[in-house]
Amino acid sequence: MKEQRFDHRFLAFGIGFPWAVAFCFAAIALLLRRTVPDSLGLHWQGSHPDLLLTFPAFVLVATLAIGVFGSMCGALGGARLAQRWLRRLLMGLAVMISLLLASLGAAFLMGQRGLPSAEGGSLDATVFALGAGAAVALGVVMMFVYQPTPIWGTRDDLALAEEHAALIGQPRIDFGVHAxxxxxxxxxxxxxxxxxxxxxxxxxxxxxxxxxxxxxxxxLFVRVSIDGSAVEERFLVLRVAGFLPVAKYRLAELHAVEAVPSDPWQQGGPGLRRHAGYWQFIVRKGTALRLDFGPRAGLLIGTRDEEQVAELIAYLRASQE
Missing domain, CATH: 1.10.287 (Helix Hairpins)
Structure with a gap:
């Protein structure tokens, strides 16, 4: 089966959102039609307008600019590019550019209200500043919250082969868990x-x-380190914020390891907790790794997915043999 070049879910949003903003802008502009002159002008120098547009031409140009430039970035953000950070950047720019152009058009339109002609037309700086601030903020938020589907490639095959080869030799494991x-x-x-x-x-x-x-x-971030097999006395160390150790266990004292379902809101809340001798760090609902180190001593740690849990269980059980 040929791999799809676009992620249709995100492509629909990347193209649909700018055009939705464009059509909403056109609708609001038509509602304000009676409050602005037939010709809209913008001044840079002197009393005569340096830029002159009729109202229908202004609405058409602004609507097309919002929809075309925004959807171009949105379509590229929905493409299955190898660099996930680039897709995030493009999707954030799609939101930012469409709202920024809408703010610019609204500021231009509000600068013409109440004028009998194009003479004296200006750009309403307050409207543009408020709209531009919201556009930039929402664009940055979209860059963070947008989670494009990762693409499996030859580098992933190579990394998987290296990881499986390394697991045979019981290497040092160091992974992070975060919200x-x-x-x-x-x-x-x-x-x-x-x-x-x-x-x-x-x-x-x-x-x-x-x-x-x-x-x-x-x-909301911890790092788990497990010593490699080259170390005589191997330890598992839990560090908060990546560097502050809060728990340390000898792997020789590991009695049992298993995968258990986890829900932070039913297990004391997200983050680092201690219950009956067990250190617990769960930040999302899913599957967690439970390790028993004797009576009233153990660790319950959240993981990325079930595949990571299975790999860790296989690693720890092999270290017990």
Missing amino acids: RGSSFVLLTMMLLLLGGLLLIVSSWAALALAVLILLLMGS
Whole structure:
């Protein structure tokens, strides 16, 4: 079967969103038709307009610009490109450009309201600033939350072969577990918005908020390290924020390892927890790895997917033999 060149789900959004913005802009412009002159003008120098457009021509040009330029980026964002970061960037630009052009058109239109002719027409800076700020913010958010489908290629085949070959020799394992990217985006937006407001009142309060949110971000990421077979006494180490060790277990004391279903909201909440001697770090619903190191000692750690759980279980059981 021939591989599809486009991801149709994201392609529909990448093309549909800019045209939806364009048609909404045209509809609002038609509602304001009676409040603007027949010809719209924009001044750079002097009293005569440097740019002159009739109202129908302005609406047509603005609508086409929003739809065409936005959907071009959206279509490229929906293509099955090898670089996922490029697809995220293009999809974010599709949202940003369409809203930015709509803001520019709205600012131009609002600058003509109440004028008898094109003389005196201008660009409403307030409308453009508000719209452009929202456009840039939503575009950046889209770059973070957009999760394009990864493409399997020859590099992945090579990496898989190397990983399977390495597992035979019981190498050192080092992997991270973290919350969804949208959680970090939300915390960053809280830091920028609330921190900006607190900065007006007190710089110390803004600094305290920044430290608190950074600590919270760090608590939503852990790194698990397992020593390779070349080490005589092998350990499993759990580190919060990637560097702060909170738990250390000898692999020789591992009694059992199994995969269990996980739901953070039914198991004490997301993040690092300790229950009855067990350290627990679960940030999303799915499958977790449970390790027993004797009475009232163990670890429950969330994983990326069931495939990763199976690989870790095979690795740990092989280390017990």
